[in-house]
Amino acid sequence: MLPLSVHASLQPNQSERNYIELDGPWRFAKGDFPTAMQPEFDDSRWTTVYIPHDWDAEEPFGPQYASGTGYAPGGIGWYRLRFNLKPEWTNRLIWIEFDGVYNNAKVWVNGHYVGGRPYGYSSFSCDITPVVYFGDRPNLVAVRVDHSCFADSRWYTGSGIYRPVRLCISPKLKVAQWGVYITTPNITSTAATIAVQVTVENHFEAFQTFEIINSIYSPANDLTAVSVAHDQIDPKTNKTLTTLVTVAVPKLWEIHSPMLYQLETKVIAKDGTTDSVTNRFGIRTFRFDPLTGFYLNNKPLKIKGVCLHHDAGVLGAAVPKKVWERRLRILKEIGVNAIRTSHNPASPELLDLCDELGFIVMAEAFDEFCPGKNKWICGWNSGVPAKFGYAEHFHQWAARDLADMILRDRNHPSIFIWSIGNEIDYPNDPFTHPVLGNQFKPGHPNAEEMVKLARPLIALAKNLDPSRPITMALANLQMSQAVGLPELLDIVGYNYQEYRYETDHAEFP
Structure with missing residues (x-):
């Protein structure tokens, strides 16, 4: 190229x-x-x-x-x-x-x-x-x-x-669905390197030559940078190309000033037929330090977050964007700066608003692996629970569902962590282990199964987006540590276990 x-x-x-x-x-x-x-x-x-x-x-x-x-x-x-x-x-x-x-x-x-x-x-x-x-x-x-x-x-x-x-x-020569991946590998006060990865699909029966143009527009909608390249593609195949574009004096995406750039990607066939897609992105860095916490653009930031389910009370699950905007603005007013999408892929509208309003997001994929969790019918811990749910489809669909979430959402500057699961290790719901002592239930699946199920999902996530850490929200560190689950994660989530913070940090510095 x-x-x-x-x-x-x-x-x-x-x-x-x-x-x-x-x-x-x-x-x-x-x-x-x-x-x-x-x-x-x-x-x-x-x-x-x-x-x-x-x-x-x-x-x-x-x-x-x-x-x-x-x-x-x-x-x-x-x-x-x-x-x-x-x-x-x-x-x-x-x-x-x-x-x-x-x-x-x-x-x-x-x-x-x-x-x-x-x-x-x-x-x-x-x-x-x-x-x-x-x-x-x-x-x-x-x-x-x-x-x-x-x-x-x-x-x-x-x-x-x-x-x-x-x-x-x-057109039949096109950008793949969710086929643009934008990262910002190098950022200084004077310039930012933007890596643009584009997957092109050729649905023709014949070989095609094409031109690809990536145009970056500033938060003020001014054309800031352009890259142009030629390439070719075999019939009925796809091809991924990566180009580097430099943005001078970048405006950073911050919590209090969430600057958004736009990338327009055009794939132009030899006859001039053009496919064009636009993706927003932000220029920012983030990192975690085990001693001093989270840094956004090399400045420490205390994460003050809430968990948001996908519904809006009496409005149900069909939530208008204006309702999400009102909710987020109220949360912003009380000091919230982070959202966790509990416990499933969020709507694109919600993530767009987090980009625009300056929230960082932990994007979560699943609430259960397989077997499934208890689904209470007559009240919590009352009667016999149902076991229906995503677990019925996990083995066939989990990799596809996780991949599609990451491919769809990985250009959102608001997202800083991928979570592959919520409280998968809740004791005896369903997994168990002898380390639980008198709570151990031999008839339940062994907690070692969690590691077998999590490992390929983590590898998949890292392959699709190596720029973000992977986490799980763990509910029983005693059991999870016994089988080595936290060791697979970049960031370990602790639910209900604040009392372990100091001792675990000392053991795993």
């Missing part, structure tokens, strides 16, 4: 990438309908709704449901929407993107199954190019959401397509 002068670049056409928000009106109905994925199915009597939508927030709550999920009913629901595509998009790629569907989503377009996702907090997309129509003939997208196992969590989850949905129309 040869860097070229900006004056040698091709004259790009306007970007061929388009986004269309699919907020509605959608048709919606509770219940299961075996043929609802077919275009000819009659949905005329269904309710009209707009996305984001959480049907639990609209339903009667009741004691027959589970205390752990707020006595919400869950169930099965279907969504249907018709849309048209312009004839000039015939030779483009068409994708449908979901920011979050709770849960067990399955998606059909024009009667064809195109994909889905079990985990209710993961963003996912489906390639619908082979099954769509262009012009006057409408397309039909149908989504089945199965939250019939309503006692599947330890908090209110909501049900439905509770985060935004959109169509993505792009």
